[in-house]
Amino acid sequence: MEKISLATEIYAAFGLDRNRFVAKRFGHGYINRTYLLESQNGEQYILQKINTQVFTSPELVASNYRLAANFLKQHYPDYLFVAPLRTTDEKEYCIWNGEYWRLLPYIPHTVALDAATAPEQAYEAARQFGRLTRYLLHAPLHQFQIVIPNFHNLTLRYSQLQEAIRNAREERREYAEELIEGFLDYSSIAIHFEEIKTEKAFPDRLIHHDAKMNNVLLDEKTFKGVCVIDLDTLMPGKIISDLGDMVRTYVSPTSEEERDFSKIEIREHYFEALIEGYLDELRDLLTPVEKASLFYAGLFMTYMQGIRFLTDFLNEDIYYPIQYPEQNFYRAKNQLVLLQQLMAKQELLKNIIQKHLHT
Structure with a gap:
């Protein structure tokens, strides 16, 4: 260093x-x-x-x-x-x-991994995020501030995509035409978010809002969870944000930067591990509508991140840093492939969720 x-x-x-x-x-x-x-x-x-x-x-x-x-x-x-x-x-x-x-x-003798390389690591990370939310259950929610307004507001992100499509240069819009159609085909994900926002039985909770693997410290030898770090985005929100980001970033062996889409896959053992870890902390606290949203969480975050990349590509790459001209295009396509694979395995993944809801 x-x-x-x-x-x-x-x-x-x-x-x-x-x-x-x-x-x-x-x-x-x-x-x-x-x-x-x-x-x-x-x-x-x-x-x-x-x-x-x-x-x-x-x-x-x-x-x-x-x-x-x-x-x-x-x-x-x-x-x-x-x-x-x-x-x-x-x-x-x-x-x-x-x-x-x-x-x-x-915090000595700990590591922060950029990616999970074993299901046990996914379990430990998910459990740490679940534990933080559980321990803060009775904290004074109204006193916590929104540090980034509309951070995970899918309604806004979808609206921004529509605006970007209208205003994009013809060259970029035509280049991304198939990708645009691919995301618009899943607009029901954004519509369902509108229902969640107005559902009184779907409470706001204190959540991390950036539940990636490297925001948890693990013991450097045993890889047991030690603590959650980087809590700048700790604020009121829906559990689909944390759980969805875990699904989006733990389950596939590749990151959003992968351009060989054949490498994107849904590793069921990792999915099961993170679901088990999260529910081991929160199973008895979730409302029925929250439990019903657990599979949707992965769709929600993957879709939102995908359309944010696509929006930025159409807007001439003004938000996300890029190292080559089409990087945001390929990032968006990567997330669409991941979304399609989640949908293709939805029955299997829903069965895993039900298994651990009733453990």
């Missing part, structure tokens, strides 16, 4: 002596800039520069972190919740040259 030079004032804000620490880039996150601080005597911290283009109100993120940390400390004192450390003047973050910095404890 490359050594990085950071301002003395940032260290001093947290009571650290810059001369005692070496800073190195850490992790593969795309949003915040993350560094590992290490001293010669083994002291370690995680330092992050908050991306204020994504999190436009860092104070809301900090407030949600602190609310969750205080609630969990009171009600589940043994639960490991990785909350930011305060500055020397008791603030949640340091502001230096207009940039927002926060310091977090480093």
Whole structure:
């Protein structure tokens, strides 16, 4: 890892002596800039520069972190919740040259995997996300802020796709014509989301909203779940967001960047493992309409991510970074293939869900 030079004032804000620490880039996150601080005597911290283009109100993120940390400390004192450390003047973050910095404890002897390579890992990660939601069940939901408005609002994303189709250059629209039709054929997924939004028996809960594999720390030797990390998007939402992102990112052996679509497949053992892990924490707490939505969750997140990639392609790639001209097109096509495979195996996957709902 490359050594990085950071301002003395940032260290001093947290009571650290810059001369005692070496800073190195850490992790593969795309949003915040993350560094590992290490001293010669083994002291370690995680330092992050908050991306204020994504999190436009860092104070809301900090407030949600602190609310969750205080609630969990009171009600589940043994639960490991990785909350930011305060500055020397008791603030949640340091502001230096207009940039927002926060310091977090480093959790030793753990790993964050970019992808699940065994069903047991999928189980452990899903269980950690389920446990966080369960432990926060009675936290004061109304006090938690929405840090990214409409983050998982499929109605909005579908509307943005329609607008992008209307406004796209003819060349791009014709290039993506078959892909556009493919996603429009599944518009019932967006329609069902409208029903969920207005269903009173489908409650908002405190969920992570970015339940990818690398947002869970596992024991480096046993791969048992240790804790959830990167809780910037912790806010009220529907469980289909977390569960759906797990299905979207754990079940196939390939990521959304894969262009060889023959490699995309539904690994039933991974699907079963994550369903089991999630339901082992939440099975007895979910309402009937939530239970009925568990298969839909994977369709919901895969469809939404697919149309977001397609929208960005039609809009000339203004949101997602690209390394080659058609990257967002291929990302969208990747997600459509995954969606089609989920639909093709829906009876098998629904049977797996029913099995673990009644365990």
